[in-house]
Amino acid sequence: MKIKDLRVYLTKPGVGRTWVFVEIETDNGIVGVGESTNAGGGGALIVGRAYELLKNDITGADFSDGLVGQDPEHIDRIWHQVYRRFGTLGSRGLATTLCSGIDMALWDIKGKALDRPVYNLLGGPLRDRVHLYSHVAPADNIAECVADAKRQVRLGYTALKLDPFAPEMAKKHRRYIDGKISAQAEEHADNLMTELRKAVGPNIELMIDAHGNFDLPTATRLCNRMLKHNLTWFEEPLQPEGNEALRQLKSNTDMPLCIGERKYTRWDFLPILEQGLVNYIMPDICWTGGITEMRKIAILAETYYVPVTPHDASGAFNVITGAHTMMTVPNFYRLEMSDHSVKAYNSVITKPLDIRDGYLHLSDRPGLGYDLNHDFIKANPDPEWERSHSR
Ligand SMILES: [Mg+2]
Missing domain, CATH: 3.30.390.10 (Enolase-like, N-terminal domain)
Incomplete structure (x- = not known):
């Protein structure tokens, strides 16, 4: 061939x-x-x-x-x-x-x-379906965001993520300048998380994505302030270049941390794992090197008992290939997707994704199973x- x-x-x-x-x-x-x-x-x-x-x-x-x-x-x-x-x-x-x-x-x-x-060629399935987490919105409207969270819980999602700082920080989304947030925007984020936790109850997992927008003192303060919301993780509190800043943050908060969408290959993840800088890693399968590299990173993380939770800010094949890989990974947490994007995912493929009760079900069709x-x-x-x- x-x-x-x-x-x-x-x-x-x-x-x-x-x-x-x-x-x-x-x-x-x-x-x-x-x-x-x-x-x-x-x-x-x-x-x-x-x-x-x-x-x-x-x-x-x-x-x-x-x-x-x-x-x-x-x-x-x-x-x-x-x-x-x-x-x-x-x-x-x-x-x-x-x-x-x-x-x-x-x-x-x-x-x-x-x-x-493909999952059969990677060692075979360890599970028969892939646990998902989804996004809730809009972060600038507490009532609407709470309604969206309740809607998604009714659909069967049991873990939800958002950037509650986005109403102010979205303007500088991932374009770090001074790393600060205003007192009002911080208060809004706290209120939003309080209302979300109240609405979904203690058994639904909530995560915050900070998109790397903060400096070390701000990230430390925000992580500690958000502890009361019982979050699964606080994602990208800092920009991705500085592992030493991450180490200092980790030693000054009990908040579980997650990073990795802007880390590339096993070589970037090794020092993060070796130094115990985070609780979860989230490589992006479209950015870090595909199925082959995602699997190598997952195996590396397995030796540190760190869960892998693939990042998605892309299209249907991010989700599909992440799912095939995670079918075979023991230290898998959840696969990122957004319920708001399901229509778009399905528009670019010839068969719709089979999402039920917060899980993605892959078929036994050959290859990735989608065209x-x-x-x-x-x-x-x-x-x-x-x-x-x-x-
Ligand atoms: Mg993110």
Whole structure:
């Protein structure tokens, strides 16, 4: 079997971000699907262009062997080839995002070729369904947010996340400047969490995502102030670069911490685990290197008895590939998704996700079990991507 073609699709599913999908076709007609959706700043356009570069050899450039003509069953070899190719640009982020989509598509091809679901090729299922957690909104309206939480609990979700600081901090979302929050916004967050806890009761898990917006004294104060809400975790209290700041925060709060959507590969997670900096890790399967790397990170975390809880801010194949991987991971906590995005997830695939009672149920269809809905993608392109390709 040889790789015959690589195609990249940038689509606007109607929930804000552009989703990036990749298809790899083999010479015997099997098509594998992967996702490399990126988060903002035009990242989707860079990833799309880089995929086009990966397809064929680049004449006169070293380390530039194209994917066409390679054996799609050599998943690890191709992963390392892509990962090392852009080492001087930075192997974390861009390279691992490219690895992610290719890796997913190659696992899909292998499963389809062998007529087995991907989770069966990863060691087989440890569980028969995948526990989810969802998002509640809007954070700027306590009554509506509480109503949304109650609605989702009725649907069967038992863990809910939000950024209660977002009404003020969303303007600087992940764009850290001074790391401060006003007293009023902090008070609003506290009141919102009080009302949510009151509404859902003690048995529903609640998590806060702070999107890395705070400096060390602010993060320490907020973690300690939120302790009374009995949270499962406080996510990304700090920006992702400084492990020492995380160590200082950890030693000054009893709040359980979770980080990892902006950590890439096993090498980034090792010091976090070695130093015991967090209670949960949340690698993003579209950013950290796909199914192969997610599994390696999960195994590393298993040796520290730290639960893995894959991050999702992307499209359907983030959720689907995360679910396949977590079917086989003992130290799995929950898979992130948003009930508000289910319609968008289903719009880009040809069969709907089977979500019942807060769980995602995978089928025994071969490969990943889902294909791209080309009619939807064609009808909803990223306008900038389309414009740059019509010149
Ligand atoms: Mg987050």
